[in-house]
Amino acid sequence: MLDPITERRNLNRPAIRRGDLYCADWCGCGCTWAEYNQACNEAAALAKRLGSGWKPRVWENGGWHYEVIRGVCEVKPSRRRLGGDLWTVDGYTAWIQTRPQYISERRDAPEEALREAMLLMKAAFDQLAQSFNESFRIGLDMGLIATS
């Protein structure tokens, strides 16, 4: 099983195991050891499903959460609580970091979410390229930009 990347903040005040609980004092939401293990297992399974280069990341913040990361791409599950500390995954959102903003898309399957986010990014890129070309031609026409 892949070791999850742990959240770097609050490392000086990590979650503490007390019986079934696994929760940091700064959180105090009663996060459980079972919930933590479910997040780690699902994160590892999702990283494996998406293939080489995907890394799981698990963190605590009013519950245990996870995502998988590869370069500028991230995939996070949409989860629905079933009661207690149990949840089910009912979709995925893929995020592409295109600084300064993100492009994201949600679908039932992580691969579909990634594909749709990538198509959105391509459409945005094509539009940007068209605007760049038009503005560059204006700059050339006005003599603001020299060809080299």
Ligand SMILES: [Zn+2]
């Ligand atoms: Zn907690």
